[in-house]
Structure formats: C-alpha cells, structure tokens
Amino acid sequence: MFTIFQNYLQSKASFTSEQLEMINAVSVIKKLRKNQYLLQEGDVWRYNAFVCQGCLRTYSIDEKGLEHVLNFAVENWWIGDRESLLNGTPSRFNIDAIEDSIVLLITKENFDMLTSKLPQLNDLVNLILQRSFVASQNRINSNISHTAEEKYKAFIEKYGPISLRLPQHMIASYLGITPETLSRVRKQLKK
Amino acid sequence: MFTIFQNYLQSKASFTSEQLEMINAVSVIKKLRKNQYLLQEGDVWRYNAFVCQGCLRTYSIDEKGLEHVLNFAVENWWIGDRESLLNGTPSRFNIDAIEDSIVLLITKENFDMLTSKLPQLNDLVNLILQRSFVASQNRINSNISHTAEEKYKAFIEKYGPISLRLPQHMIASYLGITPETLSRVRKQLKK
C-alpha cells in the first residue's frame, strides 16, 4: 500500500530509493471500514494523513446535533485537522470513512523530521498548503456570493466524478443547505 | 516606516541587524489614500504585502455587480492574492484601502530569496499560512452552520475593536448578508 504514496510522491517531486525508504519506515497504514472514525471530536490529531484508497469526510456537529461537512478527501488527497495538529488542542471535528478506506499516517514528529531532511518534501507540503488555502478562500467566496443552485453546480464542476461517490445529504451539508433543497435543485436542473 | 515591520519581525522571531538590513533593502513602502486600489481584478499580484498602518479589504465583484468582501486586513496583517501570486494568473479580486494606509511590499522573487536565506523567516511565513488556512476553514464552518445573528456575533467576537473601524455594509458583505439584515440583527442585539 505504500506504493500508492510512493507513486504520488514521485509524481510531484524526485526522491531517491533511500529517501523513499526513510519515508516508508515512519509510515503507518490504517484500514478503515465504512463509517469508522479516523478522528473524533475532543481527541487531539497528531498526524499527517494521506488517503491511499477510499473516501472520507471531515465534519463538525453543532449545538442542535446537526452535522456540517467541512471537507471530503479521496485517493491522493491529504486529510486531517490542521488546527489540532498545529496547536495540540482537542479537535472540534470528526473524520470518518464514507467508503472502506486505507490511509497512510505519519506522526507530526516523524513528519517534521522528514521535511527537515528532505527539502523537496517540504516544498511539496508547502505547495499543498498554499493550494488548500486558495481553495478554501474560493469556497468562502462562493458561500457568500452564490445561491444554492449556483453552489451545487460549482461543486459538481469542481468535484466531477468524485461527486457521484458522495451521498447527497453530505453534499447538501457541505454546501450549507438541506437535503430537501438539494433534491429540489437537482430536479430543477434535470429539466 | 520599515520600523513597524522590523518590530513585527522581531516579535515573531530573531533577526540580526544585517538580516534586517537585507529585508529592508528589498522592501518598498506604498502609501494609499482611502478608496485607492492596491490590486485590481485582472491584474497579476506579484508581492508579499504587510500592512504597516490603516485598513484594507479584499473583495470580488459578481455578475450582478455586487461586491463580496473576502478579507479585511489592518496593521501587522499580511494581505494579497495568493492564488494570483502562486499561479501567475490574473486576479479575480480587488484590494483597496478602507482608511488611508501604508503597506510594505516585497516582490515574490525577493521574498523567495529572503526565505531561502533566512530559515526563521521561512518558518514564520509558513506558520502564518497554516494559521490562515485554519482561520479560513473555521470561517467556512461558520458559514455553513450559523444564522446571520450567530455569524455577526462571532465576527464581533473575533475582530473586537477592529470591527468598529469597518463600515457595516462591508461587514454585511463579509458575512454574506445584506446591509438591511445586518442593521436589523444589530437592532435586535441592542435589546
């Protein structure tokens, strides 16, 4: 399963086999059944996590008990709670598997060791962070500017085939609308 | 005016006077009158920018000509369009001054040179990026989870005294609500 991560790394930068071995040595594979938690609210998140296979979601639960999906992640995406990782604070989010999944975990300490020894990994991680921030800002812009229908169309546009793997009530939650509204938007768009 | 930036840097990390001089050498001070643009949609953003004094906003303009405020920035904050900077693409945003302001600009090339020579600056910038991402994610969570009133209260909580310097229609825009709705929310909260 490390092969998938290795292929990903090689596609983004150049690593010698010794360097890959160093990464492999601190990587832990974790298999998750559908619905299984990777992180639960209140726990501290201590890893950098890469999705080798499957699909997961990050979500919060509000005072009324409603779930709000913050992010999805599929193969070749990173997932986790940066706030908890950065500050060592208990997470306000949950992460669970939408499909049976396989993730690769590297603890913060090991990851910091790797980035300090491998500049190309450091650059890669930094680039991903920058892109994540940009994506995040664009989502905010969409949130404050668009109607339910516009947000849904933009979502389908952005997620493409991945959107077919996500239950609609989770997409609705991600967009900040109810499942009923999403259902009506979809009906409208079919015409 | 460089002194302000210098104080900021020293408060976040340690720099020798030679290092500070190196930073000073590539810093450009730009004064902005109220309402003056720092960046206009369609232009490419090529700097890292630090606000020494004043207050600015980043916003987009939608198809209907409506403005949507993405961010505010005051003294000791960074501002810019990371997407345009990272990809070299024309910006979809505008940045202008809400008050007479002074910003310090360092071109991307010079900034990259600085971060490669000064690891502590690189770490600082990386930390800010991580925090920005976290803040951004939290704002998305707020957007999809809360009512107008809850979002406004959270905004006041987060921005504190700075919120008094911002016109209400811009706060409304930032929150994704109309000025009329914000006015009513405020009236409600006074009771």
Add this chain to the structure above:
DNA sequence: CTTATTAATTGATCTATGTCAATGGCTGGT
C-alpha cells in the same frame, strides 16, 4: 458652513430555503 453623497435605518412586501411529515426505494445485516 453648506450642499452633495454615501451609509444606516426602518417599513412593507416577496422569495428562497428551511421545516415537518409522508412515501417509496435502496442497502446492509442477519
């Protein structure tokens, strides 16, 4: 100072979206 703009408030509607409830279709577990 005076006037011209722009911003904030308020009232009267309108509308997109939420809420509640019922139905039928899938899906996963036994």
Add this chain to the structure above:
DNA sequence: ACCAGCCATTGACATAGATCAATTAATAAG
C-alpha cells in the same frame, strides 16, 4: 431472501433573510 433502517423525493407550510422604497444620519467636497 427478508427485514429494518437509512436515504432521496415530494408536498404543504413556515420563516429567515432579500428586495424595494422611503427617511434620516453621517461624511465628504466645494
């Protein structure tokens, strides 16, 4: 294969927030 429990859909209705319009308050310009 069967049942139980989600999930998507649909309808009827409620409501937060938008829109439009008018008034007042605050700022800026001459």
